[in-house]
Amino acid sequence: MTKISNGMRTSVGVIAGLALTLMAGISNAAEISVASGITGNGVENFKKIVAPWEKETGHTVKLVPMPASTTDQFGQYRLWLAAANADIDLYSTDVIWAPQLADQFIDLAEPAAELMKSHFPSIVESQTVNGKLVALPLYTDAPALYYRKDLLEKHGAEVPTTWEELTTTAKIVQDKERAAGNGDMWGFVWQGNAYEGLTCNGLEWIKSFGGGQIVEPDGSISINNEKAIAALELAASWPGAISPEGVLAYQEEEARGVWQTGNAVFMRNWPYAYRLGNGEDSPVKGLFGVTTLPTGGGHDTSAATLGGWNIAVSKYSTQQEAAVSLALYLAGPEAQKKRALLASQLPTIVSLYDDAEIAAEQPIIPQWKDVFLQAVPRPSAPTKSSYNEVSSLFWSAFHDTLSGNGSAAENLELLEAELTDLRGDSW
Ligand code: GLC
Numbered sequence: 522m523t524k525i526s527n528g529m530r531t532s533v534g535v536i537a538g539l540a541l542t543l544m545a546g547i548s549n550a551a552e553i554s555v556a557s558g559i560t561g562n563g564v565e566n567f568k569k570i571v572a573p574w575e576k577e578t579g580h581t582v583k584l585v586p587m588p589a590s591t592t593d594q595f596g597q598y599r600l601w602l603a604a605a606n607a608d609i610d611l612y613s614t615d616v617i618w619a620p621q622l623a624d625q626f627i628d629l630a631e632p633a634a635e636l637m638k639s640h641f642p643s644i645v646e647s648q649t650v651n652g653k654l655v656a657l658p659l660y661t662d663a664p665a666l667y668y669r670k671d672l673l674e675k676h677g678a679e680v681p682t683t684w685e686e687l688t689t690t691a692k693i694v695q696d697k698e699r700a701a702g703n704g705d706m707w708g709f710v711w712q713g714n715a716y717e718g719l720t721c722n723g724l725e726w727i728k729s730f731g732g733g734q735i736v737e738p739d740g741s742i743s744i745n746n747e748k749a750i751a752a753l754e755l756a757a758s759w760p761g762a763i764s765p766e767g768v769l770a771y772q773e774e775e776a777r778g779v780w781q782t783g784n785a786v787f788m789r790n791w792p793y794a795y796r797l798g799n800g801e802d803s804p805v806k807g808l809f810g811v812t813t814l815p816t817g818g819g820h821d822t823s824a825a826t827l828g829g830w831n832i833a834v835s836k837y838s839t840q841q842e843a844a845v846s847l848a849l850y851l852a853g854p855e856a857q858k859k860r861a862l863l864a865s866q867l868p869t870i871v872s873l874y875d876d877a878e879i880a881a882e883q884p885i886i887p888q889w890k891d892v893f894l895q896a897v898p899r900p901s902a903p904t905k906s907s908y909n910e911v912s913s914l915f916w917s918a919f920h921d922t923l924s925g926n927g928s929a930a931e932n933l934e935l936l937e938a939e940l941t942d943l944r945g946d947s948w
């Protein structure tokens with residue numbers, strides 16, 4: 522054994538003491554991990570949004586980027602949560618997931634009681650499951666019809682208010698642009714991939730034709746009807762005609778890619794595409810407008826699917842105090858305002874709709890207040906823990922129809938049977 526001199530003993534003791542002090546310091550300064558889907562400038566914006574909280578608390582925030590597809594994200598979350606993963610403290614969650622993931626997150630009702638008074642009650646309600654506040658709203662979402670003002674004007678066309686008009690106008694402008702040498706031009710881009718985004722698009726077509734909400738708020742299955750069939754038949758005429766064949770694999774970012782390079786007359790997308798489309802380097806900057814999605818089949822009310830994202834604290838987090846503090850900050854007015862200005866995402870705090878800076882820089886936000894307030898929720902509340910399965914039956918039936926794999930009538934009849942089977946006696 523090596524003999525340790527008295528002098529060495531002292532310095533070992535000092536160093537050990539120093540290390541303990543340092544460790545205490547480190548344990549006060551936590552690193553909080555946030556899992557979040559990323560689109561557009563998401564990473565850069567995220568850093569800007571969390572910076573004031575980091576500065577104030579001395580903690581750091583680590584972004585764990587997730588796939589842009591909400592469906593893929595949900596699959597990953599389920600695996601992590603089932604494995605009681607303690608590495609992720611906060612999860613950003615889609616508006617539809619609260620009932621399915623409620624047991625995995627802590628109740629935020631008490632710490633957020635004061636803050637939630639400033640949010641739209643319906644949105645707070647959507648994140649409340651049996652009295653438990655599962656997640657705090659970050660932003661809400663309702664899609665728009667984006668249209669190229671310059672192209673419509675050039676070809677003497679109006680902004681369409683029905684899906685039938687959109688189909689005709691898209692074709693005329695697309696063909697004229699192609700004839701004028703723009704061979705890459707398409708009439709309409711949207712989200713046709715087999716995932717949650719197609720459920721949103723499909724719900725909009727059907728509801729705006731007066732064909733119901735697939736599964737109604739009372740849990741009844743309404744999908745197999747003439748209006749829904751007509752809506753789906755019209756949509757099935759688009760791929761290859763006014764939309765690229767590839768639209769059947771498009772999610773939000775693929776649609777935005779075509780649109781933002783200037784190669785589409787119309788796009789269905791969420792408000793995040795507004796700020797990006799008006800970015801300094803965007804070829805369509807200043808050339809487009811937004812309006813509500815069309816109606817169809819003689820029906821007079823358009824439909825936008827209600828979307829939105831929230832922040833939840835994992836019950837497996839070992840740093841819950843700091844995690845709750847970050848969740849409150851992210852759902853609070855400072856972060857929501859930054860998100861509105863940087864990414865044109867719709868706040869859930871009522872007073873931000875009267876904010877002059879937001880209105881001047883991102884006019885879509887005050888313009889969209891009534892749209893999201895009237896937006897159609899997907900049936901995640903009535904179908905409870907079955908929603909993911911229910912939605913995957915919807916998008917499969919829609920995708921099959923759009924791909925020419927069975928007619929709209931056949932696929933919706935089958936969908937009705939599958940949903941009835943899945944429901945059994947009750948959802
Ligand atoms: C948007 C919406 C979200 C929806 C998703 C579908 O991110 O906010 O609610 O599920 O799009 O792709």
